[in-house]
Every structure is written in structure tokens, then in C-alpha cells.
Amino acid sequence: MHSSGATLLVLAVARGAGARDAAGLLLAGVAVAAMLGAIRSFLMLALSDESVSLQLVLSWTLGGIQTPTWAGLAWLTGLSALAVGLSLTLAHGLDLLGLGEDQAEAFGLETDRFIGRAILIGAAVVALAVAYGGLVAFVGLTAPHIARWWVGPRHRGVLPVSAGIGAVLVVVGDGLARALLPPAEIPLGLVTAAAGGPFFLMLLRQRMRA
Structure with a gap:
């Protein structure tokens, strides 16, 4: 719910500023x-008391995986499969959109309607991940790049492979978070951010050389 509201707010801000391209959406x-x-940080400080543990809230914002019950795992598996299935319905449109909006419209894609639907589906998938694991940085950005190296640019292959790679990255990162400083546990988001930052610097270096 919160993710959908934030997404609608981003769309409203971008539309109010007259931005329709990807760069405008990113800036918004x-x-x-x-x-x-800033609002979240203020509320954390203002509302924390003996009934609300600031450390627990901060731990959630840094990301972490809690061991689920079997029932919870079944729900999570079903919702994850639904998320991948919804994402795959966007594959053909994303391939066309990669050619540019004019070319996509020439192939019959209603770009404005498709982009709105893609953003809402993406927001729902992100909301599911954040509700369960907190704010785990860089996994959603790193996995698609690795997937494209393996299967090429077509989204029909990139989307499910990205989901699998993301799952592997989270499991490996969570294992490191639990093992590096026993008995303490490092927040998962710190581990993925520490690995994801250098990864994107490497991509930037490769692009500058190209």
C-alpha cells in the first residue's frame, strides 16, 4: 500500500513537472x-519510546531476512510466483520500448498506458519484497545486469533469470551477514550495498572505456 502510494506520488510529481521520459521519472x-x-527519519525519532524499539525499526530499514514458518514460506512462494508471472506479461512491451517510444508505438504499443501499468506492477513487486525483507540495496539493480550477460537482452529470459539471481544474491548475502561477526548479525542491506557499490563502479568504468 505504501509503495503504491509512493509510486502514484512520483507519477504525479513527474506529470506536474511535464516529464514523460525515464530521466524525468528517475529525478522525480x-x-x-x-x-x-526525511519524514520517516523524523517519525522514527519522534515516536520512539519504551513501546517502540528504535533499534528494531532501524534494523528493518537496513534490510534482513527472518526465518519464516512453513505457512509463511508457502505464502511467500505463491506471491513470488505471482510476481514473476505478472512481470512476464510485460516482457514483449519492454522489448518494444527498448527500441524507443516512437518505434514502440509504430509496432502498436500504447506507450503511456503500458508504462503506467509497468510501473504499478513493478511497485507491487517491490512492495512485496520490502514488506518481507526490508530495504535491501542493490539486488534489484545488480541481478538484471548479470542476467543480461547470461541470456541476452530479451525480457522473456531476463525477468525470470533476474529473479533467480536475485534470490541467490540474497541468500549468499544473508549467509555472510550471519557469519562475519558471530554472534552478532550484520544487516543484510549493508552487505549488499558494500558489494553492489563496487559492482556499479565497475560497470561505469566499462561504459566509460566503451
Whole structure:
């Protein structure tokens, strides 16, 4: 629910500013994320008392995987399969959109309607992941790049492979988070951020060389 509201706010801000391209949406997203982050930090400080553990809230914002019950695992598996299935319905449109909006419209894609639907589905998938694991950085950005190296640019292959790679990255990162400083546990988001930052610097270096 919160993710959908934030997504609608980003779309409203971008539309109000007259931005329709990806760069405009990204800038609107950065601005909204900064404002909502400031509000979240203020509420954490203002409302923390003996009934609300600030350390627990901070731990959630840094990301972490809790061991689920069998019933919870079954629900999570079903919702994850649904998320991948919904994402796959966007594959053909994303392939066309990669050619540019004009070319996509020439092939019959209603770009404005499709982009809105893709953003809402993406927001729902992200909401599911964040509700369960907190704010785990860089996994959603790293996995698609690795998937494209393996299966090419077609989204019919990239989307499910990205989901699998993301799952592997989270499991490996969670294992490191639990094992590096026993008996303490490092927040998973810190581990993925520490690994994801250098990964994107490497991508940037490769692009600059190209």
C-alpha cells in the first residue's frame, strides 16, 4: 500500500513537472524518496519510546531476512510466483520500448498506458519484497545486469533469470551477514550495498572505456 502510494506520488510529481521520459521519472523518484526518507527519519525519532524499539525499526530499514514458518514460506512462494508471472506479461512491451517510444508505438504499443501499468506492477513487486525483507540495496539493480550477460537482452529470459539471481544474491548475502561477526548479525542491506557499490563502479568504468 505504501509503495503504491509512493509510486502514484512520483507519477504525479513527474506529470506536474511535464516529464514523460525515464530521466524525468528517475529525478522525480529521487526527489520523492528524499522527502519520504526525511519524514520517516523524523517519525522514527519522534515516536520512539519504551513501546517502540528504535533499534528494531532501524534494523528493518537496513534490510534482513527472518526465518519464516512453513505457512509463511508457502505464502511467500505463491506471491513470488505471482510476481514473476505478472512481470512476464510485460516482457514483449519492454522489448518494444527498448527500441524507443516512437518505434514502440509504430509496432502498436500504447506507450503511456503500458508504462503506467509497468510501473504499478513493478511497485507491487517491490512492495512485496520490502514488506518481507526490508530495504535491501542493490539486488534489484545488480541481478538484471548479470542476467543480461547470461541470456541476452530479451525480457522473456531476463525477468525470470533476474529473479533467480536475485534470490541467490540474497541468500549468499544473508549467509555472510550471519557469519562475519558471530554472534552478532550484520544487516543484510549493508552487505549488499558494500558489494553492489563496487559492482556499479565497475560497470561505469566499462561504459566509460566503451
